[in-house]
């Protein structure tokens with residue numbers, strides 16, 4: 001289907017963006033993607049309901065987070081430098097114009113590159129912000145989705161970790177923790193800047209979002225959080241799929257919350273209680289505030305994901 005040799009993490013071979021932006025991929029006809037539809041969790045299908053105002057959070061000279069809309073928002077992150085603009089996720093399709101204006105306000109050279117952390121519509125809806133001839137990089141399980149998100153783009157679909165150079169940074173697209181949120185998760189690591197874009201593998205102000213219907217499990221989610229905590233520098237900044245950026249200390253505290261709530265639900269399951277019974281008895285009352293960030297992903301949604309993930313174990 002294509003001739004590009006994928007760089008494994010063990011091979012410290014870096015590709016320049018100029019090399020792989022020239023490559024042409026015939027993706028749409030041959031995709032074996034299981035994720036060509038959008039039957040994901042409802043929280044990622046919600047269109048923006050607030051005023052269409054993008055919140056701009058400039059982390060440093062190179063990184064800017066655009067959160068759209070204000071309130072329960074999704075993060076689209078700009079990495080800008082001498083070679084151009086790279087976006088990690090692109091938000092809602094209805095806000096692509098506002099996103100383009102926001103990017104131009106930082107560095108008006110167009111967008112040469114997009115990395116989608118997964119296929120959910122709120123993370124790739126603005127893929128048309130890409131300049132002509134640009135490249136979309138994403139997990140191979142979302143190949144057809146990404147192709148359809150911008151038919152004029154080259155799609156680089158990866159099935160293992162991948163490294164390339166852009167704006168003086170050796171960017172690592174990591175696939176080491178599949179199925180923590182969906183079947184198409186990518187973590188994007190900028191080692192020189194000490195920044196990680198986690199996608200929805202981490203949502204800093206909500207219970208974890210685990211799409212069991214798409215093959216994700218709470219076990220994989222816990223492994224992912226462990227990986228994010230233990231394999232990166234202490235002074236790393238995590239940019240979540242939704243919510244504010246976090247330190248390692250904050251992510252570690254978040255992990256403790258996740259671990260504690262999983263244990264409580266599992267203990268209830270061990271007594272033979274049904275899902276509905278556990279949900280009715282409000283066993284996670286102490287943590288209910290984590291179930292209010294999304295309109296339609298509450299404490300009972302989280303209990304359900306735990307129940308489904310551990311049922312029979």
Ligand SMILES: [Zn+2]
Nearest residue numbers: 044122200241
């Ligand atoms: Zn999301």
